[in-house]
Amino acid sequence: MSLFKQGRYSGLLRPFSYFLDLCIINGLALFVYFPDINGIVFISVISVSWILLSIASNFYEVYRYTREVTIISLLFKQLLLFTLITFAFSGFYREYGLMPDIIIKYVLLVFLLISIAKFAVFYLLQRYRTIRGGNYRKTVILGNNKRTLELQNFFTNNPEFGYVHKKTFAIKNLDNFSIEDCFRFIIEENIDEIYCSISELSNFQIGQVIDFADNNLKVLKFLPDNKEIYSKRLKYEYYNYIPVISLRNIPIDQPFNAFLKRTFDFIFSSLVIIFVLSWLTPILAILIKLESKGPVFFKQYRNGFNYREFECYKFRSMTPNDEAHLNQVTRGDERITKIGNFIRKTSIDELPQFFNVLFGDMSVVGPRPHMLSHTDIYARNIDKFMVRHFIKPGITGLAQISGYRGEVESENDIIGRVKHDIFYLENWSLLLDLKIIVKTFLNTVKGEDKAY
Known part of the structure; x- marks a missing residue:
């Protein structure tokens, strides 16, 4: 609830x-x-x-x-x-x-x-x-001046808009101010949206807030003044007559775009399930069972939209083992079966994820979800890794067609993946999705070095 x-x-x-x-x-x-x-x-x-x-x-x-x-x-x-x-x-x-x-x-x-x-x-x-008291968002404001007071009054005096204002932090001229205390409060109170007065934050503090919001899935908005904000995609909104700037504009957040993408996902996944999986699943089930004991489908929890966990489906390509949920597959991995080697090279093992798409946990195109153990590590060590969870994960994505699929062999691999994922969520269009799908199909037919 x-x-x-x-x-x-x-x-x-x-x-x-x-x-x-x-x-x-x-x-x-x-x-x-x-x-x-x-x-x-x-x-x-x-x-x-x-x-x-x-x-x-x-x-x-x-x-x-x-x-x-x-x-x-x-x-x-x-x-x-x-x-x-x-x-x-x-x-x-x-x-x-x-x-x-x-x-x-x-x-x-x-x-x-x-x-x-x-x-x-x-x-x-x-x-x-x-x-x-439903459909609400918890807010905090960083900065205490005339403009932030107007916004605070807007939140407080207009409960019908669904904002619950938790705290306004005074920053300017305070020797004992610690921005880490703000971050701690935001985490403890499960704040949804952060509003910043640019005039009261230094450039270094603005950078700290941006990094914190990105890495903790918080919506960040600014109250504009004469300071320069370094961002390519700023979006102006008005709360009554109060101008507010959104740092990151995500096209899929627009309701019609979300509806368009979901409709495409539903139709595309339904066609794959009806015309491909309906006859392919029984054949693969027999081959998988003949080679090794165990279930036909492999289920693994992954983090999806807003960091929620869901069960991701695949055709089982390895012999059952205790490390399947901890260690990713490496080149020449002895756990992979013969039929598993084939379906992994051709990406057939990923086809059951169209059920995830049909159920709404995934999208056809989006950032690839990682194992929970790896997600925890990347979230702590890779800057802006959490931004990719602002949208649903995908069966394929821009990073995958750009050379960042499969095993993460070095930190550069995951950094490159995150950069491409952020570019995708900030520049989404249905045409981009179609381009990625076509490129994925061509790469599958051609074969990829990291498809193992």
Whole structure:
């Protein structure tokens, strides 16, 4: 229950909003205003147009701190664009005889119902945060000045936005201030978001906070002033009229992008399971069982999104042994069976992870998850290793197609993997995913030196 209450966002809320709005749009058209049109054509054209318009206008980019006037502005913008699209549809499909006055009535009723639904969800979430204390985020502020006081008052006086402010740290002109004490408090109180006044932190302290946030999966944001922030991807947001800067912009955090990636994962994994694993699994099960005793599938706990543990599935490629969960496979490893050697070289042993993708623990593309014992070591010794847990792990990833797959033979291997993983999460796109999938397939066919 606590995990649900403190969730960074609901993965179902944005898809539900799309679904509800599309039901209103298509339901009113087919059953009330335009009963004689071709339903398949209308639903296909208008639904795709609505989704594209929504992306272009940021119609669904409504957050807990979004003001009502912004929502009204988004509604009017979408109303205008959708009206133009609907008239364009009537002009292109003249055979349906859609009259202008009927179209106007249809569009106005559509937006009346969508507006009611949008504000209903917005206010219901606010009441849920206020009354039930759910869907909240714990915050701290580093710095004590006029601007941080405004932000603190915003958190305190607006419980409907779902922020629980724990502490504001005074920094300036304090001889006994220790930033390590801040870090200790953040860990002990399980703080979700850190807000920093740039004017009160030295460049060295800013670097310390950035490293701490990255290595501990904390959201970090800055209150801007005249100091320079060294980051390529800054994102401005407004809490009421208070400007806040996000240090790292992760495209998959955008609800529509998350929905798009999850939809792609679901469809792709379903196709692999139905058309590949359905017949390949029985064959491999027989071959694996004939060569050695033990289960067909190998299950191992890994760390995934937000550092949560999950069971990762593979076809068993080694004889059962006590070191399987502790030591990674090395070149010429005697634990690997003959059939195991083949399925590892061809990456067939990874195919059961499409069930992990289907269940939502993994994605087709993302940072590769490590064994728990190795993750603990890397998290302590490799700077920014934890950043890769801001997104779901993948069956393949940018690091894997860039020469960093398989055994970690030196510290440079894991450092290179982390750099590529961070680049991926900051520059994600569906086209990048497709490129990585194609490159993975080509590498598998060609063969890789580290595939053992």
